[in-house]
Amino acid sequence: MPKATIERATKQKRAIRSAFESEGRPLSTTEAFEAAQALIEGLGIATVYRSIKSLLDDGWLTPIDVPGKGILYEVAGKEHHHHFSCTTCHRVFELDGCADDVLVPLPRGFKATGHDLTIFGRCATCAAQQRSPAAKKPVAGSKSIRVSEAAKRR
Ligand SMILES: [Zn+2]
Ligand SMILES: [Zn+2]
Numbered sequence: 001m002p003k004a005t006i007e008r009a010t011k012q013k014r015a016i017r018s019a020f021e022s023e024g025r026p027l028s029t030t031e032a033f034e035a036a037q038a039l040i041e042g043l044g045i046a047t048v049y050r051s052i053k054s055l056l057d058d059g060w061l062t063p064i065d066v067p068g069k070g071i072l073y074e075v076a077g078k079e080h081h082h083h084f085s086c087t088t089c090h091r092v093f094e095l096d097g098c099a100d101d102v103l104v105p106l107p108r109g110f111k112a113t114g115h116d117l118t119i120f121g122r123c124a125t126c127a128a129q130q131r132s133p134a135a136k137k138p139v140a141g142s143k144s145i146r147v148s149e150a151a152k153r154r
Contacts, residue, residue, distance in 0.1 A: 009050075015040040016051040017060065026064055026074040026083065026092045066092050067118050082117040088126035095119065 019035035020027060027035065033048040052073055055061040062076035066083055072092055084093045098117075106112060122130065 012036075012040060012043060012047050013051045013054060015043065016048060016055065020061070020073070020075055025094055026066070026072040028069070028072050032073070082119065084119045084121065084123070086123040086126055087120055088122050088130075091123060093123060
């Protein structure tokens with residue numbers, strides 16, 4: 001491979017890494033593409049796929065499966081944690097730690113070896129927009145428990 005090509009690939013991969021670091025949350029390939037576009041000129045989606053694959057091979061990224069989102073990618077090597085999925089802006093965030101009391105009691109004789117938890121709701125930005133007077137009124141029939149509210153597209 002010509003030196004210039006290798007250098008370009010390295011630069012693109014670095015831009016993808018920076019995109020994940022600056023966003024600080026799990027990203028889809030499209031989101032990584034959008035975030036990295038601002039960092040490097042002439043970036044193509046195929047390159048983003050290649051860079052993500054390479055970062056997965058390096059063990060720098062890890063795939064996560066968020067309900068209703070398909071596969072997203074996040075920086076690998078983090079402690080056990082969970083995710084928050086905003087039903088308004090469709091961004092997924094990482095939550096620190098784990099609340100043991102959310103776990104349901106298991107039937108007699110069952111033994112848990114792990115769990116997966118995604119909390120749905122509105123992120124701070126979307127919740128603030130909802131409260132401001134300029135925002136649209138809440139959708140009729142929405143539940144009062146914000147966290148369990150189903151996605152309502154505007
Ligand atoms: Zn949001
Ligand atoms: Zn947990």
